Amino acid sequence: MTATEQHTPGQAVPGENPRHRSAEEIGRTAAGPRPLPPLGPTRAVPLPDVEERTLDSGLRVLVAHRPGVPMVELRLRVPFAGDEPTHPAVSELLASTLLTGTTTRDRVGIDDELAAVGADLGVNVDPERLQIGGHGLADGLPDLLAVLGDVLTGATHPDAEVTRERARLVERISLARSQPRTIAREALQRKRFGDHPITREMPTGDEVTAVTAEEVRALQAASLVPRGSILTLVGDIDTSAAIAQVEKALGGWTSDAVARELSPPPAIRADDLQLVHRAGSVQSQLRLSAPALRRHDPRYAALQLANLVFGGYFSSRLMENIREDKGYTYGAHSGIEFVPQGAVLGVETDVASNVTAAALLETRYELGRITAVPPTDAEVEAARSYAVGSLLISLDNQGGLASTLAALAADGLGIDWLRAHPARLESVTTAQVAEAALEFLAPAAFTGVVVGDADVIGAGVRALGGISD
Incomplete structure (x- = not known):
């Protein structure tokens, strides 16, 4: 290189091996970090008749x-x-x-x-x-x-x-x-x-x-x-x-009998959590549950988004608290499970025995917080984008569509419900999500179990109250 030749850091020099720029270098400019481009509009997946x-x-x-x-x-x-x-x-x-x-x-x-x-x-x-x-x-x-x-x-x-x-x-x-x-x-x-x-x-x-x-x-x-x-x-x-x-x-598969549907299970009643002893366990399983809504209910979309904000995906409040902030678990999740003629909410996480009481306390805290401190517009928008996007991705192949149609048909719904659901999710307001959280995610609505070595975790979880053997 002559005295008059110049090059900028990270630029390949003739005769030398090029140096790869780091992620930090790629992500920054002289004016600071590169801004992320805005998300584009979600493209609908065409659904067949x-x-x-x-x-x-x-x-x-x-x-x-x-x-x-x-x-x-x-x-x-x-x-x-x-x-x-x-x-x-x-x-x-x-x-x-x-x-x-x-x-x-x-x-x-x-x-x-x-x-x-x-x-x-x-x-x-x-x-x-x-x-x-x-x-x-x-x-x-x-x-x-x-x-x-x-x-x-x-x-x-x-x-x-x-x-x-x-x-x-x-x-x-x-x-x-x-x-x-x-x-x-x-x-x-x-x-x-x-x-x-x-x-x-x-x-x-x-x-x-x-x-x-x-x-x-x-x-x-x-x-x-x-x-x-x-x-x-x-x-x-x-x-x-x-x-x-x-x-x-x-054509030869015939019978005068009718396939037997499972009768609806009893409604979930709010109750103390049951401590289930598992001798020698070094981990505990927290499982909480409460009533939810069927897909038929006009409030279902609002509850779906409220659940996502609370614990339904990686960016939820529960994950941010007990995984990212506290480090109590690798994962925590909440979701809606459908049963004959009904639906239930479930909250679950697995933690080390020595943080069982702390994890249960934080889980209850997040349930209380989402009722007392309603989801923000930003939280609802993030949950909405995830809900619509994940639904469309699940339908973008033959297998996903077949499984979804089969599940909906068993519940008395069809392709028209599926077509309209993204619009239902888009139309839900932050206030409606807050109302659903207040009604269905209140700590007092839940029951469930804590499974672990009672000799190790018993004193801690009993001290929190709401625990029975």
Whole structure:
């Protein structure tokens, strides 16, 4: 370089390796930090029309044309409630063995036939429903439906498969029941819903061990029925042709019975938190719950935003307090959970035993603060942007749309509710969010559980009051 040549810091010099600028250098100018550009307007995700048909069997079919990729998503929801104490165990084994063989296909044959059209199917069950979900190539929909129809009408639940899956299920249950989150979930369900069947989310190992293949086959014949069930298809498919394919493939799935819906659980009552002893635990699980609103309620959008401001996303008040400021936890969350004919609020976090009382105090403090110090315009706008944006992102693929349509249909809602919801969120005022927070997030509305080593955390949490053993 000659004496007259000059270069600025960070600029590449001929013959030398270029120096990468630091993030601080990139983010600053001579006048100071670079200002962040404003957020642009949220772009709406176009939602397709949904063609609906109820077949002679009573099966309700929803089909939406969503091009983009040559795939189709499938969701079948069958109401699957039962009052018998053995029902959860038999249901779990039915779900585990449903795809293991029919009168015309064995397990390998089912897998091969699905793989040939780039498809798969999975089954899960809970106290409310049995769900079959999957996807495949759009032009392979007839083959996917043919396998589904065969499974629904001809699953044999072979003795050997039931024996094998029973052993696997017992092992999984044993592992799950040792997990703190499972213990906390079961304790919370009992606290808020008593002995209602909705609390029976996981059978015991002994209950599963006692199930026979005959009981599994009998439950399928009695309860896996089309009347009252909902099949949702979303993908690059012709809607009318898809319905005709469903009629052809599932025409033999018939029954005079009606799929059994779970009865509404009792309303949550405000009460002391229950201290659940878990000997030797080095962590505690805080689980609080209160009544909420269904999607049908005109105040639902306001409650959704109030929940986000409180604890529903990373920038919430609860996260800012007990994670960012206090360092008590890696994460804290609040959300709305839907139950038959209702909804509940949940607040949860896991903390070290030595800060359990402090974390509970701060959680209660934030519940009180959001009622006494209402959300600001800035907080509501941030929550609104997150709510609208995350909803649109979740719908920007076939699988997300299929799952959302299936959940809404089970709740008596449809695509029109989904189309209108972003506008509902945009129209909510800060005052309406404050009203929802005052009504639903008041500390006095909650009950719940604190799970941990009572010998370690008991004195601290009892000193706060509102704790029972």
